[in-house]
Amino acid sequence: MPSRRRTLVAVFVTTVLISLSFSGSAQTAEVGIRDYKFEPATIAIKAGQTVRWTNLEKRTSHSIFFVGQGGLESERLFPGEFWERAFDKPGTYPYTCGPHPEMTGKVIVTE
Numbered sequence: 001m002p003s004r005r006r007t008l009v010a011v012f013v014t015t016v017l018i019s020l021s022f023s024g025s026a027q028t029a030e031v032g033i034r035d036y037k038f039e040p041a042t043i044a045i046k047a048g049q050t051v052r053w054t055n056l057e058k059r060t061s062h063s064i065f066f067v068g069q070g071g072l073e074s075e076r077l078f079p080g081e082f083w084e085r086a087f088d089k090p091g092t093y094p095y096t097c098g099p100h101p102e103m104t105g106k107v108i109v110t111e
Helices: 003-023
Strands: 028-034 037-039 042-046 050-055 082-086 091-096 104-110
Parallel strands (some): 042 104
């Protein structure tokens, strides 16, 4: 491989690695929704982080409903859709699925 080509490949690989380190940001935690369950059901994050819920079902819609916080509820998430919420204050935030209240989860936010 000529020297110029090796340099371009090295620059490309470095750029990709830098991009991956920023896109996999620790600021967003992931919760999947599959088989009528939140996975993981309990997630611990630091204040200032965001949680993203993604509907991984094939046919069912879900929502994320925080009963204790004035009834905050996401819109319905259809398969493949996601919803995010930032958590700025430490505490425990239990939630359910609006249409399926037997589905429960909890976000634990630390300082």
